[in-house]
Amino acid sequence: MKSSLLYEGKAKKIYQAAGKKGQLVLSYKxxxxxxxxxxxASFNGKGRLNNEISARIFPFLHEQGIETHFIERLNETEQLVQQTEIIPLEVVVRNLATGSITKRLGIKEKTVFDPPLLELFYKDDALGDPLINDDHAYILSDVSHSELQEIKSKALEINEQLTKLFATMDIRLVDFKLEFGRLASGCIILADEISPDTCRLWDLTTEEKLDKDVFRQGTGDLLEVYEEILKRLEANQ
Ligand code: C5P
Known part of the structure; x- marks a missing residue:
């Protein structure tokens, strides 16, 4: 199904899909x-969990009218996606203050953002993915004014849909990061992954963290909480 390795990131490898022009295989590590x-660290089974979780969330968004790169899950750790040119922008949407924004701006933990707060980071490991403003994005990420507006409105729409989805699973969507890609046609669609690696997900009642923060902060078992997210998604569908 896959041919040449195009790129290896921290959590995924990306291959050209064999014999399928314009399609890629994402392999979750x-x-x-x-x-x-x-x-x-390495967690045996994390790749499968993120692949399965992402492969449930992207079709849900598609059903809500949001175009994404996802085509199908191929096997335990791989999925087929449309090839896009990734826009070097990390779009973060926050519903509740935690993480970097509390340290960066001194905003009190758990401050509610209503309307949700959107931040842009320049996707560049060497620079440490710095926070940027719109004017920086036009230059660094090569997006036009109207494309950036489209990206922002899509991110907020995705936030609405995901907040509803997770609420039905007794989970609060605290914040998350999205990446968008450009198709050969010029259309901008949702790309990358949506998983507990890229979202903060708290149990609605207990506020237990069911995401990568358990690894970042060393406060819990990553596989156990990712398994819990998958279990609740499965129960929901
Ligand atoms: O660290 P910070 O509070 O800025 O993260 C905001 C959200 O974006 C979190 O859900 C985090 O998991 C996600 N994120 C990510 N990849 C990054 C940075 C943040 O998925 N490189």
Missing amino acids: NDATAFNGEKK
């Missing part, structure tokens, strides 16, 4: 990294 790669 068992590796977990945090703090821009400073903390590293």
Whole structure:
């Protein structure tokens, strides 16, 4: 199904799909990294869990009218996606203050953002993915004004849909990161992954963390909480 390796990231490998022009195979790795790669570990089964979780969330978004790169899950750790040119922008949407925003701006933990707060980071490991503003994005990420507006409105729409989905699973969507890609036609669609690696997910009642923060902070068992997310997604569908 896959041919040449195009790119190896921290959590995924990307291959050209054999014999399928314009399609890629995303292969989810068992590796977990945090703090821009400073903390590293491998968890046997993490790749499968993120592949399965992402392969449930993307079709859900598609059903809500949001175009994504996802085509199908191929096997335990791989999925077929449309090839896009990734826009070097990490779009973060926050519903509740935690993580970097509390440290960066001194905003009190658990401050509710209503409307949700959107931040842009320039996707560049060597620079440590710095926070940027719109004017920086036009230059660094090569997006036009209207494309950036489209990206922002899609990110907020995705936030609405995912907040509803997770609420039915008794989970609060605290924040998350999205990446978008450009198709050969010029259309911008949702790319990359949506998983507990890229979202903060708290149990609605207990506020137990069911995401990568358990690894970042060393407060829990990553596989156990990712398994819990998958279990609740399965129960929901
Ligand atoms: O660390 P920070 O609070 O800025 O993260 C905001 C959200 O974006 C979190 O859900 C985190 O998991 C996600 N994120 C990510 N990849 C990054 C940075 C943040 O998935 N490189």
